[in-house]
Amino acid sequence: MPSQRRVRVFGLLLFVFVAITLYMTTSARQTRSSAFYVKTQEALQAREYMEAAKQRDADGVESRLKAAEDDAKKATNAKHEKYLDSVGGGSKENKKSVGGGKFRMQDGDEQKAVPGVATVGGRPRDKLASKEKAKESPEDHEVEVELNAILKKSPIIIFSKSYCPHSKKAKQILLEKYNIVPAPYVVELDEHPLGPKLQETLAEKTGRRTVPNVLVLGMSIGGGSEMQDFDEKDQLVSKIKGIGGSRISKAERKMSQTEMRRRRALRA
Incomplete structure:
Protein backbone atom coordinates (compact mmCIF):
# COMPACT_ATOMS: atom_id res chain seq x y z
CA MET A 1 0.00 0.00 0.00
CA PRO A 2 1.51 3.40 -1.06
CA SER A 3 2.69 5.67 1.63
CA GLN A 4 1.05 9.01 2.38
CA ARG A 5 4.12 10.79 1.13
CA ARG A 6 3.82 9.25 -2.27
CA VAL A 7 0.11 10.06 -2.39
CA ARG A 8 0.84 13.69 -1.58
CA VAL A 9 3.55 13.90 -4.29
CA PHE A 10 1.28 12.33 -6.84
CA GLY A 11 -1.55 14.69 -5.88
CA LEU A 12 0.81 17.66 -6.14
CA LEU A 13 1.95 16.65 -9.62
CA LEU A 14 -1.63 16.17 -10.72
CA PHE A 15 -2.52 19.60 -9.42
CA VAL A 16 0.43 21.20 -11.23
CA PHE A 17 -0.51 19.44 -14.51
CA VAL A 18 -4.11 20.62 -14.27
CA ALA A 19 -3.00 24.14 -13.39
CA ILE A 20 -0.58 24.29 -16.34
CA THR A 21 -3.25 22.92 -18.70
CA LEU A 22 -5.79 25.51 -17.53
CA TYR A 23 -3.20 28.27 -17.89
CA MET A 24 -2.23 27.25 -21.43
CA THR A 25 -5.85 26.96 -22.53
CA THR A 26 -6.75 30.30 -21.07
CA SER A 27 -3.64 31.91 -22.55
CA ALA A 28 -4.41 30.52 -26.04
CA ARG A 29 -7.96 31.81 -25.85
CA GLN A 30 -6.75 35.20 -24.75
CA THR A 31 -4.15 35.25 -27.53
CA ARG A 32 -6.72 34.40 -30.22
CA SER A 33 -9.03 37.08 -28.92
CA SER A 34 -6.31 39.71 -28.60
CA ALA A 35 -6.24 42.70 -31.00
CA PHE A 36 -2.72 41.88 -32.23
CA TYR A 37 -3.67 38.31 -33.13
CA VAL A 38 -6.86 39.44 -34.89
CA LYS A 39 -5.04 42.12 -36.91
CA THR A 40 -2.28 39.70 -37.86
CA GLN A 41 -4.81 37.15 -39.12
CA GLU A 42 -6.71 39.82 -41.04
CA ALA A 43 -3.48 41.06 -42.65
CA LEU A 44 -2.51 37.53 -43.68
CA GLN A 45 -5.98 36.89 -45.15
CA ALA A 46 -5.91 40.23 -47.01
CA ARG A 47 -2.49 39.38 -48.45
CA GLU A 48 -3.69 35.96 -49.60
CA TYR A 49 -6.75 37.59 -51.21
CA MET A 50 -4.60 40.14 -53.07
CA GLU A 51 -2.25 37.44 -54.33
CA ALA A 52 -5.22 35.40 -55.55
CA ALA A 53 -6.69 38.46 -57.28
CA LYS A 54 -3.36 39.19 -59.00
CA GLN A 55 -3.17 35.59 -60.19
CA ARG A 56 -6.70 35.83 -61.59
CA ASP A 57 -5.80 39.08 -63.37
CA ALA A 58 -2.63 37.52 -64.80
CA ASP A 59 -4.57 34.52 -66.02
CA GLY A 60 -7.12 36.84 -67.62
CA VAL A 61 -4.44 38.89 -69.39
CA GLU A 62 -2.74 35.72 -70.63
CA SER A 63 -6.01 34.36 -71.99
CA ARG A 64 -6.78 37.69 -73.71
CA LEU A 65 -3.30 37.79 -75.25
CA LYS A 66 -3.67 34.21 -76.47
CA ALA A 67 -7.08 35.03 -77.96
CA ALA A 68 -5.63 38.11 -79.70
CA GLU A 69 -2.72 36.04 -81.05
CA ASP A 70 -5.14 33.40 -82.37
CA ASP A 71 -7.24 36.11 -84.05
CA ALA A 72 -4.12 37.60 -85.66
CA LYS A 73 -3.07 34.17 -86.97
CA LYS A 74 -6.53 33.56 -88.39
CA ALA A 75 -6.50 36.96 -90.10
CA THR A 76 -3.04 36.31 -91.56
CA ASN A 77 -4.08 32.88 -92.83
CA ALA A 78 -7.21 34.36 -94.38
CA LYS A 79 -5.17 37.03 -96.18
CA HIS A 80 -2.68 34.38 -97.36
CA GLU A 81 -5.47 32.17 -98.73
CA LYS A 82 -7.06 35.17 -100.43
CA TYR A 83 -3.72 36.02 -102.05
CA LEU A 84 -3.22 32.44 -103.23
CA ASP A 85 -6.73 32.43 -104.67
CA SER A 86 -6.06 35.69 -106.49
CA VAL A 87 -2.85 34.46 -108.16
CA GLY A 88 -3.59 30.80 -108.70
CA GLY A 89 -7.29 30.12 -108.51
CA GLY A 90 -8.68 32.35 -111.26
CA SER A 91 -10.11 31.47 -114.63
CA LYS A 92 -8.23 31.20 -117.89
Whole structure:
Protein backbone atom coordinates (compact mmCIF):
# COMPACT_ATOMS: atom_id res chain seq x y z
CA MET A 1 0.00 0.00 0.00
CA PRO A 2 1.51 3.40 -1.06
CA SER A 3 2.69 5.67 1.63
CA GLN A 4 1.05 9.01 2.38
CA ARG A 5 4.12 10.79 1.13
CA ARG A 6 3.82 9.25 -2.27
CA VAL A 7 0.11 10.06 -2.39
CA ARG A 8 0.84 13.69 -1.58
CA VAL A 9 3.55 13.90 -4.29
CA PHE A 10 1.28 12.33 -6.84
CA GLY A 11 -1.55 14.69 -5.88
CA LEU A 12 0.81 17.66 -6.14
CA LEU A 13 1.95 16.65 -9.62
CA LEU A 14 -1.63 16.17 -10.72
CA PHE A 15 -2.52 19.60 -9.42
CA VAL A 16 0.43 21.20 -11.23
CA PHE A 17 -0.51 19.44 -14.51
CA VAL A 18 -4.11 20.62 -14.27
CA ALA A 19 -3.00 24.14 -13.39
CA ILE A 20 -0.58 24.29 -16.34
CA THR A 21 -3.25 22.92 -18.70
CA LEU A 22 -5.79 25.51 -17.53
CA TYR A 23 -3.20 28.27 -17.89
CA MET A 24 -2.23 27.25 -21.43
CA THR A 25 -5.85 26.96 -22.53
CA THR A 26 -6.75 30.30 -21.07
CA SER A 27 -3.64 31.91 -22.55
CA ALA A 28 -4.41 30.52 -26.04
CA ARG A 29 -7.96 31.81 -25.85
CA GLN A 30 -6.75 35.20 -24.75
CA THR A 31 -4.15 35.25 -27.53
CA ARG A 32 -6.72 34.40 -30.22
CA SER A 33 -9.03 37.08 -28.92
CA SER A 34 -6.31 39.71 -28.60
CA ALA A 35 -6.24 42.70 -31.00
CA PHE A 36 -2.72 41.88 -32.23
CA TYR A 37 -3.67 38.31 -33.13
CA VAL A 38 -6.86 39.44 -34.89
CA LYS A 39 -5.04 42.12 -36.91
CA THR A 40 -2.28 39.70 -37.86
CA GLN A 41 -4.81 37.15 -39.12
CA GLU A 42 -6.71 39.82 -41.04
CA ALA A 43 -3.48 41.06 -42.65
CA LEU A 44 -2.51 37.53 -43.68
CA GLN A 45 -5.98 36.89 -45.15
CA ALA A 46 -5.91 40.23 -47.01
CA ARG A 47 -2.49 39.38 -48.45
CA GLU A 48 -3.69 35.96 -49.60
CA TYR A 49 -6.75 37.59 -51.21
CA MET A 50 -4.60 40.14 -53.07
CA GLU A 51 -2.25 37.44 -54.33
CA ALA A 52 -5.22 35.40 -55.55
CA ALA A 53 -6.69 38.46 -57.28
CA LYS A 54 -3.36 39.19 -59.00
CA GLN A 55 -3.17 35.59 -60.19
CA ARG A 56 -6.70 35.83 -61.59
CA ASP A 57 -5.80 39.08 -63.37
CA ALA A 58 -2.63 37.52 -64.80
CA ASP A 59 -4.57 34.52 -66.02
CA GLY A 60 -7.12 36.84 -67.62
CA VAL A 61 -4.44 38.89 -69.39
CA GLU A 62 -2.74 35.72 -70.63
CA SER A 63 -6.01 34.36 -71.99
CA ARG A 64 -6.78 37.69 -73.71
CA LEU A 65 -3.30 37.79 -75.25
CA LYS A 66 -3.67 34.21 -76.47
CA ALA A 67 -7.08 35.03 -77.96
CA ALA A 68 -5.63 38.11 -79.70
CA GLU A 69 -2.72 36.04 -81.05
CA ASP A 70 -5.14 33.40 -82.37
CA ASP A 71 -7.24 36.11 -84.05
CA ALA A 72 -4.12 37.60 -85.66
CA LYS A 73 -3.07 34.17 -86.97
CA LYS A 74 -6.53 33.56 -88.39
CA ALA A 75 -6.50 36.96 -90.10
CA THR A 76 -3.04 36.31 -91.56
CA ASN A 77 -4.08 32.88 -92.83
CA ALA A 78 -7.21 34.36 -94.38
CA LYS A 79 -5.17 37.03 -96.18
CA HIS A 80 -2.68 34.38 -97.36
CA GLU A 81 -5.47 32.17 -98.73
CA LYS A 82 -7.06 35.17 -100.43
CA TYR A 83 -3.72 36.02 -102.05
CA LEU A 84 -3.22 32.44 -103.23
CA ASP A 85 -6.73 32.43 -104.67
CA SER A 86 -6.06 35.69 -106.49
CA VAL A 87 -2.85 34.46 -108.16
CA GLY A 88 -3.59 30.80 -108.70
CA GLY A 89 -7.29 30.12 -108.51
CA GLY A 90 -8.68 32.35 -111.26
CA SER A 91 -10.11 31.47 -114.63
CA LYS A 92 -8.23 31.20 -117.89
CA GLU A 93 -8.60 34.95 -118.33
CA ASN A 94 -6.32 35.55 -115.32
CA LYS A 95 -3.16 33.48 -115.80
CA LYS A 96 0.22 34.60 -114.52
CA SER A 97 3.01 35.61 -116.86
CA VAL A 98 6.62 34.60 -116.30
CA GLY A 99 7.53 37.85 -114.55
CA GLY A 100 4.67 37.64 -112.04
CA GLY A 101 2.17 39.95 -113.80
CA LYS A 102 -1.20 38.91 -115.18
CA PHE A 103 -2.16 38.70 -118.82
CA ARG A 104 -5.39 37.87 -120.61
CA MET A 105 -5.67 34.82 -122.86
CA GLN A 106 -7.62 35.12 -126.08
CA ASP A 107 -9.98 32.57 -127.69
CA GLY A 108 -9.86 30.34 -124.59
CA ASP A 109 -6.31 29.16 -125.39
CA GLU A 110 -4.11 28.06 -122.52
CA GLN A 111 -0.41 28.53 -123.25
CA LYS A 112 2.58 27.48 -121.18
CA ALA A 113 4.83 30.07 -119.57
CA VAL A 114 8.59 29.82 -119.35
CA PRO A 115 8.98 29.44 -115.55
CA GLY A 116 12.08 30.69 -113.81
CA VAL A 117 13.15 33.17 -116.50
CA ALA A 118 12.40 36.85 -116.79
CA THR A 119 10.03 38.52 -119.22
CA VAL A 120 11.19 41.59 -121.06
CA GLY A 121 12.78 43.84 -118.47
CA GLY A 122 11.58 41.54 -115.69
CA ARG A 123 13.13 39.51 -112.89
CA PRO A 124 13.01 35.84 -111.86
CA ARG A 125 9.47 34.81 -110.97
CA ASP A 126 9.71 33.77 -107.33
CA LYS A 127 11.71 32.06 -104.62
CA LEU A 128 11.24 28.71 -106.32
CA ALA A 129 13.37 29.95 -109.19
CA SER A 130 16.11 30.94 -106.73
CA LYS A 131 16.05 27.46 -105.17
CA GLU A 132 16.25 25.86 -108.59
CA LYS A 133 19.20 28.06 -109.49
CA ALA A 134 21.06 26.81 -106.43
CA LYS A 135 21.01 23.34 -107.99
CA GLU A 136 22.17 24.51 -111.43
CA SER A 137 25.46 23.55 -112.99
CA PRO A 138 27.64 26.37 -114.38
CA GLU A 139 26.48 25.47 -117.91
CA ASP A 140 22.82 25.52 -116.90
CA HIS A 141 23.32 28.89 -115.25
CA GLU A 142 24.96 30.24 -118.40
CA VAL A 143 22.00 29.06 -120.49
CA GLU A 144 19.54 30.60 -118.03
CA VAL A 145 21.35 33.94 -118.13
CA GLU A 146 21.47 33.86 -121.92
CA LEU A 147 17.76 33.04 -122.14
CA ASN A 148 16.96 35.96 -119.83
CA ALA A 149 19.08 38.25 -121.98
CA ILE A 150 17.32 37.09 -125.16
CA LEU A 151 13.86 37.62 -123.69
CA LYS A 152 14.78 41.23 -122.98
CA LYS A 153 15.50 41.93 -126.65
CA SER A 154 11.83 42.25 -127.61
CA PRO A 155 8.37 41.31 -126.33
CA ILE A 156 8.22 38.77 -129.20
CA ILE A 157 11.02 36.24 -129.68
CA ILE A 158 11.17 33.77 -132.58
CA PHE A 159 13.41 30.79 -131.81
CA SER A 160 14.25 29.46 -135.26
CA LYS A 161 16.75 27.48 -137.32
CA SER A 162 18.05 29.00 -140.51
CA TYR A 163 17.44 25.89 -142.65
CA CYS A 164 14.01 24.98 -141.23
CA PRO A 165 11.08 25.59 -143.66
CA HIS A 166 8.58 25.89 -140.79
CA SER A 167 10.76 28.54 -139.18
CA LYS A 168 10.91 30.35 -142.49
CA LYS A 169 7.10 30.31 -142.67
CA ALA A 170 6.74 31.79 -139.16
CA LYS A 171 9.33 34.51 -139.83
CA GLN A 172 7.70 35.40 -143.15
CA ILE A 173 4.31 35.84 -141.49
CA LEU A 174 5.49 37.80 -138.45
CA LEU A 175 8.16 39.92 -140.10
CA GLU A 176 6.73 40.52 -143.59
CA LYS A 177 2.94 40.28 -143.41
CA TYR A 178 2.56 42.27 -140.20
CA ASN A 179 3.81 45.56 -138.86
CA ILE A 180 4.73 44.86 -135.23
CA VAL A 181 6.43 47.38 -132.93
CA PRO A 182 8.80 46.52 -131.27
CA ALA A 183 9.78 44.15 -134.06
CA PRO A 184 10.10 40.44 -133.20
CA TYR A 185 13.63 39.31 -132.36
CA VAL A 186 14.92 36.20 -134.15
CA VAL A 187 17.32 33.69 -132.58
CA GLU A 188 18.77 31.13 -135.00
CA LEU A 189 19.51 28.23 -132.68
CA ASP A 190 21.69 26.42 -135.26
CA GLU A 191 23.98 29.46 -135.34
CA HIS A 192 23.98 30.24 -131.61
CA PRO A 193 26.86 28.80 -129.52
CA LEU A 194 24.37 27.68 -126.86
CA GLY A 195 21.71 26.69 -129.37
CA PRO A 196 21.29 23.00 -128.36
CA LYS A 197 21.12 23.81 -124.65
CA LEU A 198 18.71 26.67 -125.29
CA GLN A 199 16.46 24.34 -127.26
CA GLU A 200 16.56 21.77 -124.44
CA THR A 201 15.67 24.44 -121.88
CA LEU A 202 12.79 25.73 -124.02
CA ALA A 203 11.53 22.17 -124.47
CA GLU A 204 11.57 21.63 -120.73
CA LYS A 205 9.90 24.92 -119.88
CA THR A 206 7.40 25.39 -122.71
CA GLY A 207 6.69 21.79 -123.73
CA ARG A 208 7.64 22.57 -127.36
CA ARG A 209 10.72 20.68 -128.54
CA THR A 210 10.65 21.78 -132.17
CA VAL A 211 11.29 25.06 -133.94
CA PRO A 212 10.04 27.57 -134.58
CA ASN A 213 8.97 28.44 -131.07
CA VAL A 214 7.34 31.88 -130.85
CA LEU A 215 7.26 33.50 -127.41
CA VAL A 216 5.28 36.59 -126.44
CA LEU A 217 6.40 37.98 -123.08
CA GLY A 218 7.85 34.59 -122.27
CA MET A 219 4.71 32.68 -123.34
CA SER A 220 4.93 30.11 -126.12
CA ILE A 221 2.10 30.67 -128.62
CA GLY A 222 3.15 27.99 -131.09
CA GLY A 223 5.24 27.33 -134.17
CA GLY A 224 4.90 27.71 -137.94
CA SER A 225 1.56 25.89 -138.25
CA GLU A 226 0.02 27.92 -135.42
CA MET A 227 1.25 31.21 -136.91
CA GLN A 228 -0.28 30.27 -140.29
CA ASP A 229 -3.54 29.27 -138.61
CA PHE A 230 -3.74 32.53 -136.63
CA ASP A 231 -2.98 34.48 -139.81
CA GLU A 232 -5.64 32.74 -141.90
CA LYS A 233 -8.26 33.20 -139.17
CA ASP A 234 -7.22 36.84 -138.67
CA GLN A 235 -6.42 36.12 -135.00
CA LEU A 236 -2.71 36.88 -134.87
CA VAL A 237 -3.05 40.56 -133.95
CA SER A 238 -5.54 39.88 -131.17
CA LYS A 239 -3.33 37.03 -129.89
CA ILE A 240 -0.22 39.21 -129.74
CA LYS A 241 -2.00 42.21 -128.21
CA GLY A 242 -3.91 40.03 -125.77
CA ILE A 243 -0.70 38.69 -124.26
CA GLY A 244 1.71 41.55 -124.96
CA GLY A 245 -0.61 44.31 -123.74
CA SER A 246 1.05 47.71 -123.45
CA ARG A 247 4.45 46.22 -124.36
CA ILE A 248 3.21 45.96 -127.95
CA SER A 249 2.79 49.52 -129.22
CA LYS A 250 1.62 48.45 -132.70
CA ALA A 251 0.44 45.21 -134.29
CA GLU A 252 -1.37 45.32 -137.63
CA ARG A 253 -1.49 43.43 -140.88
CA LYS A 254 0.39 45.04 -143.78
CA MET A 255 -1.49 45.64 -147.02
CA SER A 256 -0.68 43.29 -149.88
CA GLN A 257 0.41 44.59 -153.28
CA THR A 258 -3.04 43.80 -154.63
CA GLU A 259 -4.75 45.75 -151.85
CA MET A 260 -2.40 48.68 -152.35
CA ARG A 261 -3.10 48.77 -156.11
CA ARG A 262 -6.84 48.56 -155.44
CA ARG A 263 -6.71 51.49 -153.01
CA ARG A 264 -4.68 53.56 -155.44
CA ALA A 265 -7.20 52.83 -158.17
CA LEU A 266 -10.06 53.92 -155.92
CA ARG A 267 -8.27 57.18 -155.04
CA ALA A 268 -7.60 57.89 -158.72
